[in-house]
Amino acid sequence: MKGWKPIIATAAVLYAALLAVTWEFGTREAFRKMENMLDYAVLDYKDTINGAIDTMLLYAGERLVLRLGEPQCRSSSYMKELAADICMDEINIVDKAGRIVATSDERLAGVSVLDRPASAAFMVLTNGTTRTFSQPFRAGAHNPDVRRKYLGVAFPGGNGYVQIGLDERHLSTMYAVMMGFIFDEWLLGETGFFLCADLETGRLISNPSRHRNEARLMSETGFVPPQKPDERRTLCQRIFGEKSFCREYVFAGHRLVAVLPAREYFGSRNILLAIVAGGLFVILSLFSYFIGRITADSEHMKSFYSAEEERQAKDLAMARTIQTSALPDVFPAYPDHFEFDIFARMDTAREVGGDFYDFFFVDATHLAFLVADVSGKGVPAAMFMMAAKTTIRSVARTVSDPAEMMTLVNDRLSDGNDAEMFVTAWFGVLDVSSGAIVYVNAGHNPPLVRRANGAIEWLKGTRGLVLAAMPGAKYKSVDFKLEAGDTLFLYTDGVTEATNPKLELFGEARLLETLAKAKRPFCGDVRAAVDMFAAGAEQADDMTMLSLEYFGPPMVREKTVRAAMDEMPALSAFLDEALAATDCPPAISAKMMVCLDEIASNVVKFSGSPDITMRLEYAKGLRSWRLTIVDSGTAWNPLTHVDPDITLSAEERPIGGLGILMVKKMVDDVRYTRDGDSNVLSMRVSAKS
Amino acid sequence: MITSKKQDGSTLTVSLDGRLDTLTAPQLETDLEPLLGGIESLVLDFGNIAYISSAGLRVLLSTQKKMIAAGGTLTIANAVPAVREVFDITGFSDILTLA
Incomplete structure (x- = not known):
């Protein structure tokens, strides 16, 4: 028996060594994966936000080029107004020789971009083949405290270019609206998530839906910011009471923290250790471990690196955010106005469409209101919707006649509409003191009016061409009058074309029936009727409704x-x-x-x-x-x-x-x-x- | 403003009607003044008071102070919802005895 002792001792030592090696290996492996995941998270996040900003700048730049036609001298007051109009901080028009011929910043007038190393890079836009060029945010020559991003779009044939600049600090609002929404549903690994808060106030703009909690401030989550932000440094902290690995990234006045609970990464090591400790055959363990590592990694790649579906989901979330954040949604909208009440709602479908509504006063007594539907879906539709909405607002404020106004809007939207998109819109202006309405219908489905006595009529006035389809199209306006007690109801075809599981349409007859007994404001009752009819069937199209009740002078x-x-x-x-x-x-x-x-x-x-x-x-x-x-x-x-x-x-x-x-x-x-x-x-x- | 008075030992119940505002409050204060001698418990029946403004609250507060100083109590009875809301808004619910 004696001869066995050294063997047992050796086996025990070997076994202990194996456990130690496994532990070490598992730990390293867990760290490697965790670091990978955090690297990916920050990178992906930057990609998403930069992609969104690029898209926005590109859109503005392309439209500017179309609007200006060629590099031409413009006064700086004109350029300033133009910059304000499209919400940019700087616009420069540069000719083929690199001279700034017009600028919103007087100090740059006549300057040659070739004298400035950073700006000289934009000269690539004059080679006749490069159409766009952009640079990341960086401290500008104009003001070292402000980080500005530039994007240039070439005039046709490389005949100079337009350069627009946007300050990082001006992204803050857009960012808060978009990112908060997106991060709520953004996954990181199996159990990881993102926290995003306003840098100054610490107020959280996102709170991951899987971690329902009462936290309103970043400090309440347990995260302690490091002295100096460093996006490559992994921090080990307790978030919501759980040991987690974090990365911090500061951008546009917000702090983003990617959080990975440690348990997700060390769970696999601990299981492995249990297997080895349990005495299973050593090689089998190691073998299964490596197999596990390989499959885990490929799973990893599948779900996070080439996740086209996830990318699409994010695009969708962004499009939806763009679409909804732009709509006035505080009701009652005009509590000071006793003559009328306006109410609207938009319910987005699974696939984002381009529905929108808007209302605003053009002067003290005239309220403009509209419902519109952009063709197409996803980010392009959402972007086009933003352009249409902004154009309508700005033109309506300067041109009071609705027919003339829609003619101009159509010309502007048709210009350079290479995406072949179009918008149906019903636009009206109410004189709140008399109830008189002047409206233009651009290819939209006719609205309904419920009179004070309960009678319901269609408003089937002249229907013009959809907007943005063809420049030069003319629009005609129609006069109409709301009497005290009348309600006008506008909607998009998502309402009448809502389907039930048998694929029947909700239809106009059901809409009329619902309106006949609907209580003010109609929108809620109509939505309820559609839901009842749809019986849970998922809807393909957005549903937008707007009701305008007229009470007459008080x-x-x-x-x-x-x-x-x-x-x-x-x-x-x-x-x-x-x-x-x-x-x-x-x-x-x-x-x-x-x-x-x-x-x-x-x-x-x-x-x-x-x-x-x-x-x-x-x-x-x-x-x-x-x-x-x-x-x-x-x-x-x-x-x-x-x-x-x-x-x-x-x-x-x-x-x-x-x-x-x-x-x-x-x-x-x-x-x-x-x-x-x-x-x-x-x-x-x-x-x- | 005072519609009836009922004394039961040292308890005096005064019924009021109308509005207790800038116009009527000073009169009420004057009318109540001579009635308080020897009274330990004053009950103001608010059943017919439609509303009370801050001028009315001022009278209630001064009456309450007088009653407390003399070791007595003040009770407001049958206040309607509009009056109770004013008591709640101003924190008077905490210092008045409501019945």
């Missing part, structure tokens, strides 16, 4: 009295009666009466104004009341008054300032303006539906 009652205590009863009796005439519920009535008492007594006591005017406006359709009090005394904004401490006990509590606090808290909205020599305070309350 009822107005106004009274002016001397600013004196003995006039107060008259004022309060007048308001009482005016409120009663609107069938005002007691709770709102009480609020309005208290507001009058507080504000009017302040005016009488402190303003020094000779008289006081009280105005009550009431919008029947909205069930909203607005009380406005005007005096011509000393300028005084009660809203800037510091609120009193309402937590003191009865003995120590001073009285004062309570009235203003009550007004602020009782009404839905209160605002002060100094109008010439007058103080104007408006308070609005709406009945809850």
Whole structure:
């Protein structure tokens, strides 16, 4: 037996050595994979963001070249306006010889780009074959503190080029909107994720959906930023309480952190160790380990390096973000306007289309509104939608006649539309004081109007050519009038062409039926009806709806009295009666009466104004009341008054300032303006539906 | 503004109606003043008060202070929702006894 002892001892030593080697090997391997993954994450992230910025700049550059036609001298004020128009920080027009012939930056006028090494590289654009050239963000000659990126697009035949510059800091907003959305769903390995936060405030703009938590700030996730950002350094930290490896990348005013939980990478090593320790045949273990490593790596490659599907998903996410972030989506959109209410919604489909809506005031009494549908899908459609939306807004602000305006929009969009894309659009302008509408239909499906008496009509006025299809197309406008109580309903064909599992269409008949009994605003009820009909079937197209309710001019009652205590009863009796005439519920009535008492007594006591005017406006359709009090005394904004401490006990509590606090808290909205020599305070309350 | 008074020992219940605002509050303060002698528990019946503004709150606060100084209490009874909302907004719910 004795002879076995050295053998057993040797075997034990060998076995221990094997365990140690396996441990070491497994650990190194895990680190290697983890580092690879983080390298990839940062790289991929940079690719995505740079790709998006390049696409944006390229789009702007190409359009500029088409718009300008050839390198020509332009005043710097024109160039500045142009830069502001397309949201760029710098535009230069450079001729074939490299001379800056027009620029938004006066200091550069007449300068030769050949004298500047960085700019000289752009001369490649004059060789007649290179069409675009771009440089990454870097500290500019104009201001060393600002990182600017340049992109150039050649004029046809290399006859000079247009160069546009965009500052990194101006990306911040776009970035916050786009990236936050994308990172929520962006995977890193099996369990990894991204955190992205505003650099200054630390506020998280993304919070991975798989890690539902309450964190609002980067500091709450457990991440501690290093002294100096270094995107190549792996940091080991506890994120959401779990040991993780992180990489930090700082760009455009945001901090991005790629997080890989350690367990994912060390899990395989620990399993391997357990197998070896369990006494399985050594070679088999090693063999299976290497096999495992090879397959794991190829899986790795498959899922992360050549992930075309994932790339597409990201493109899609970006397109969707572009599409939705550009739409006004705060409702009620114009609480100050008692004459109408506008509401819109867009529901995107699985494949992103190019639906959009928009509304904006072109002057004090005219509201422009539209619904449009861009042909095509994905990023190109989203980009074209942005161009169409911006063009419509800018042209509508300068050209008041809708037919003329659409003719001009069409010309601009048709110019250089090599993508063969087009837009159907229904554009209207409402005179909010009368309900008169002038509209142009550019190939869009006709909207519906539900009259105050419940009758529903199609608005089948002249239908013109779709936008961007052909330059020179002419558009005709149609006049129409909304009466108090009427509602106009615009939509895209995604609504009527929504399908159920049997592939039947929702159709116009069902839409009419739904609108006949829909409650305001119609959009929610229509969407619910479509959902019910679709019975879970996935929809191929975006669905966009816009409802415009017209209530007519509000009822107005106004009274002016001397600013004196003995006039107060008259004022309060007048308001009482005016409120009663609107069938005002007691709770709102009480609020309005208290507001009058507080504000009017302040005016009488402190303003020094000779008289006081009280105005009550009431919008029947909205069930909203607005009380406005005007005096011509000393300028005084009660809203800037510091609120009193309402937590003191009865003995120590001073009285004062309570009235203003009550007004602020009782009404839905209160605002002060100094109008010439007058103080104007408006308070609005709406009945809850 | 005062519609009725009912005394039961040292408890006085005063019923009010109308609005308690800049116009009516000073009168109420004057009217209440002579009634408080020897009263330990003052109950103001707010059942018919439609609304109260800060001028009304001022009277309630001064009355409350007087009652506390004399070792008594003030109770506001039957306040309608619009009045209760004002008490809540201003923190008066915490210092007044509401019934």
